[in-house]
Amino acid sequence: MRKRTTIGLALATALAFAPLAGHAAPAATYHAPKNGFGQPDLQGTWTNASLTSLQRPAMFKTLTLTDAEAVALEKRRAAARANQDKPTDPKLGAPPVANDPGGYNASWTDPGVSLGRIDGKVRTSWIVDPADGRLPYSTAGHQAYVDALRKARNSWDGPENRPLGERCILGFGSTAGPPMLNVLYNNNYQIVQSKDAVAILVEMNHDARIVRLTDRKHPPADVRPWMGDSVGWWEGDTLVVETTNFNPGESLRPYFDNSILLSPNAKVTERFTRVSPKQILYQFQVDDPATYSQVWKAEMPMNAAPGPVYEYACHEGNYALPGILAGARKADKEGRKIEAVDVSGR
Template sequence: MTTFRAALLALAAAALATTASAQDYRAPRTSFGQPDLQGVWTNAAITGLERPAMFKSLTIPEAEAKAFEARRAAMRAAQDRPSDPNAGAPPVASDPGGYNAAWTDPGTTLGRIAGEVRTSWIVEPADGKLPYSAEGRRLLQTTLDKARNGFDGPESRPLGERCILGFGSTAGPPMLNVLYNNHYEIVQTPDYVTIVVEMNHDARVIRLKDRAHVPAHIRPWMGDSVGWWEGDTLVVETTNFNPGEVLRPYFAATIYISEDARVTERFTRIADGQILYEFTVDDPKVFTQTWKAQMPLNAAKGPVYEYACHEGNYSLPGILAGARLAEKEGRQAESVDLTE
């Protein structure tokens, strides 16, 4: 047997053993008998929702993942210390890095689920891309154009600017990772599960006993979530999204999900330090098919920090003052590209 073939067999055996271990794992129980999902978790990773063109498959070998992560670490080190003659080298343990390194927490590694490296969270469609319909892309573009040029009043600015919901879709659902504030604290009672989101201190309250959705005219932020247990898996169904949150802006990962979408999430603890988070988005108004994704929620160290948004923030008054000055001078205010 060649060394290369032996290595491949060893990798395959390790993957099978990891999968079997995840399947055999039994989550601890709360005092009232539910699988215990409580604690602080993070989805920080350099894996994103859609698969980049450089990756041709959902999973890649560990060696390829390590090489990619090392390149990303070198790039970030160079950005944090541009005047350092040694810029490009990964930071040493005693070096905290620059401001961005201390403030942001986008993660330094690709996501791994039960030891398997993932290149995208989307698992269906197989190409790892959002399956927008022509109408869906039109809705996305129209909403983006409106947001880019919405300088007339605070109500037309994105929700993150207005401190109503977190940047991008951190609260969701679905809950996606962004540049920072990727922590979640889960608290359970017999009748409710609450997910406290670090970004903008959003709190999702999921009803377990009353599973009837609110009337269609009631459209709360983050939708209306009800849940139930299927074995050790918490299943959460969310409908009744607010029309104001159809645009989830996060640079190139900006997505559009209509107010009529149905999002189904599944939370399964597969190890002491990991929850498998799966979600399905059913939104025929925007997409050609239902799409599905999987993401790890990994145990985080320490509590969730306090999040403050508008305190000392002069950006919105500055934006509006600039728009009023542009009107006075008879010119158009410049648009902002939310996808860059």
């Protein structure tokens, strides 16, 4: 359960992030306002909630859709969500299902209601390179991904083997990043700047990432904090952030078509450019030869969000992990096999 309390709190793009042919860069006439330190001001509350996912679904063959195609798809998704939001309690009219105690409907989820739009164009995936919008796993990388997913789905001996989201250590998927990806709900971020650092507060699990602006030196290889080690610098109006030294425990980040695997020695380079009063263009590339056959690149909009970011207290009243482990032990005693939900996106 969540305890909610209020938390107080330009486009200079390098060649590696040059737009692909056929999609225009944001208008260069806008320049972000400056904060008291003379830096481009990225501060505020932002959201990446969207029906667009990291990888391009097979139903789409191109990076962009027309507005008419997008509106039709958004209407279908809205209708499906309304159906998922029907009562699940038989006392409220839901049809009873044998041996099913019932569960949540979709009222508590908040994945977004529209596809992502960058420079007015509707996106079918965040990935822009490779051109097919799919993660370019190497043979070894894909096997490592499958093995990690299998372990996450079938390891019930103790809490240490369960995914980080279940253990309330980091948000599920890659919501905290880097790279920061949209998930099922709580897709809000608050950015706060000082002269020497940028703080990114992530609503999901209340994760907080600090980006140092004082130097570009990463710690020794044996220092591997959650969310890696992030250093940043300014290139014109763009904040560039380089993250290395990832913790091995967060290599698998499963969430449907936003699932990714990063080896501990991956390098993620992010670029934050405020392109309008209400949008930050968030671009990133992942360099991980141990997992992927090439460097892959993506971009997404982070849109201004109303209101504050609230505390996400995952640990408070959370019965999920004891229930999961107790259920597995009961199934073992009864000789039953646990059927886990496939969140691989494959």
